[in-house]
Amino acid sequence: MNGRVRAGDPLPPLRVPAISRTTLALYAGASGDYNPVHVDADAAREVGFEDVFAHGMLSMAYLGRLLTGWAPQRRVRSYGVRFTAMTPPHAEPVCTGTVSAVQDGAAHLDIAVTLADGTVTLRGTAVIALADE
Template identity: 60%
Template sequence: MRTGDTMELSVPPITRTTLALFAGASGDHNPIHIDIDVARGAGLDDVFAHGMLSMAYLARLLTDHFGQERIRTYRVRFAAITPVHGQPTCTGRVTGVDDGLATIELAVTLADGTTTLTGDATVAVDRQD
């Protein structure tokens, strides 16, 4: 693992089924994520993804590359909504490695270039990683 190394996870487009399943799994049944009438009542064209769904996909990027046991810190900032049918891409870039810990800059972006989530993580790495 070296400074500048990158990783990526492409996610299928967010469907209404994805939103309904995530609502059930997470216990977050906020109707703005699953009921188009509520979303329109709030001035939106349609429902949008839970921010925590994007955070979960970003966590998958980390666990796919390092395993859960190596994650020491994980922080995000929600920057924009992910509309239904949006296709997130999760990326990570190693910004430094020091004393067995790698710092990773994280982002989730949509096909149109919108960044919906930014963050960082610290993960334990071996010298041979």
């Protein structure tokens, strides 16, 4: 975050490497979320999906990296998302954000994760203090 922050300012996008099956297995181990629909294609098909898909919280973690790449973690005042679509294997998510307002010493952000085909997998908001308290 450099200089004066204004409504409409974009955050530098965070481009994430392709989500591999290894990424999903490693995230399952790190998070403790071993739901088989994320790591076992047969289990995913048994419940009606074509293949495994990324944990929603993995994409939320990437959005967290977008925020903390822009401002120190200690300035994050709120952060919330809605999961809107699934992230398939090999997708390359891009995390973006835009300052929607600046009020009371804080930047209010609209944030999202988007895939190359335009699918938005997460939408959310965050509030970031512009200075340490």
